[in-house]
Amino acid sequence: MDGSLLDDAKRIDPSFWPLLDELVARGVTVCPASGRQYATLRRQLGRDDLVYIAENGAHVVRDGAVLAVDGLDAEVAREVVREVRRLAAGGADVGVVLCGQASAYVERTDPAFLAQCEPYYALLARVTDLTAVDDTVLKVAVYDFGPAAVGAGPALAPFGDVASVLVSGAHWVDVMSPTADKGHALRDVQRALGVGAAQTVAFGDYLNDVGMLEAAGWSFAMDNAHPDVRARARYVAPSNNDNGVVRTLRALLRLP
Numbered sequence: 001m002d003g004s005l006l007d008d009a010k011r012i013d014p015s016f017w018p019l020l021d022e023l024v025a026r027g028v029t030v031c032p033a034s035g036r037q038y039a040t041l042r043r044q045l046g047r048d049d050l051v052y053i054a055e056n057g058a059h060v061v062r063d064g065a066v067l068a069v070d071g072l073d074a075e076v077a078r079e080v081v082r083e084v085r086r087l088a089a090g091g092a093d094v095g096v097v098l099c100g101q102a103s104a105y106v107e108r109t110d111p112a113f114l115a116q117c118e119p120y121y122a123l124l125a126r127v128t129d130l131t132a133v134d135d136t137v138l139k140v141a142v143y144d145f146g147p148a149a150v151g152a153g154p155a156l157a158p159f160g161d162v163a164s165v166l167v168s169g170a171h172w173v174d175v176m177s178p179t180a181d182k183g184h185a186l187r188d189v190q191r192a193l194g195v196g197a198a199q200t201v202a203f204g205d206y207l208n209d210v211g212m213l214e215a216a217g218w219s220f221a222m223d224n225a226h227p228d229v230r231a232r233a234r235y236v237a238p239s240n241n242d243n244g245v246v247r248t249l250r251a252l253l254r255l256p
Contacts, residue, residue, distance in 0.1 A: 001044075002036075002206075003206055003224060003240050004204060005203070006240060007241045008241055010119065012044070015246050016246050019255070020045075022253075022255065023249070024049060026253075029051055029193055030051070031050065031052070032045055032053070033185070033186070033202075033209075034053070034056075035056045035120070035172070035208060036054060037054055037055065037104055037120060037121045038054035038059050039121075039123045040054075040119075040121060042061075048064040049063060050063075051063075051067070053182055053189070053212075054138075055180075056166065056168060056180065056181070056182055057070065057180050057182040057183070057184055057186075058071065058138040059101065059138050060188055068185065068188045069136065069138070070179055070180040071136045071137055071138055071180075072139055072175065072180070073137075073162070073177070074137055076159065076162050076163050077098065077137040078130075078131040080140045081140065083155070083156065084096045084142055084156075092151060092152070093144070094144050094145070094151070094152055095113040095116075095117075096130060096142055097117055098130045099138045100133065100135030100136060100137055102123075103124065103125045104121040105126075105127050105130055105135070106124060106126055107128060107129060109126050138180075139174050140174070140175040141168075141173070141174050142156065142175070143171055147170065148167050148169070148171050149170075153173050163177065164177065164178050164180060164181065167207060168206065169206060174208070181211040182209060182211050183212050183213075183215045184211065186200070186202065186211075186215040186216070190215070196217075199217070200215065200216040200217055200218065201216060201218040201219075201249070202215070202216035202219050203237060203248070204219075204220075204221060204222070204229055204233070205221065205222040205225040205229060205240065206226050213229070213232055213233050214232065217234075218234070218235070218252070219232075220234075220235045220237040220244075221235070221236050222236075222237055222239055222244050222245075223236055223237065223239040224240055
């Protein structure tokens, strides 16, 4: 989604909607994959006849029903929250979103932080203590107002012994189950549909897309992609600001 289907202004090009109708009519399964929450993706796409890979692969929904959940150990999630609190107490400008299956939750509620969270979480509850939340934890998303790759990312790297710690954007770090990944989720979808890599096209732009691209026979890095992503993909599509996903799909299906 972000950096691939969405342009830099977070817009979906109007030409995508008739293409989506055409793909579904042809029996092509369309699968938005994102670090975003399922409820947010469902709101953006507006239909249930799709497969949604949400929370960077921790939550997969097919035709409105849960296909797979790969949650984070609850105590690990609480320890991540406590570590981010320590970072904040030491002067780091960071905040936490606890991403549950029922909702996402925040205890930091200043307007600057909420402005970074609300576009990604259609269901977002404010609580006084994230460690007391009773929900299946899909991931812990940490927003760093500085560069995550040199701030929150390295600070949370020690959790890599018990979790997957992934810099998923310029300011975001996701801490998830060690097996939660867009690639694992895509393989779950492939098994459910009875298809393989040769029947799969995937687009990505950032490091959290690598596993998904490796699961697709037709893997496209966006022209705006991180260099490491471009190196792992088989092909390059026009950038997200040049409507690269739609243009490439139309070319592959020989649509005008």
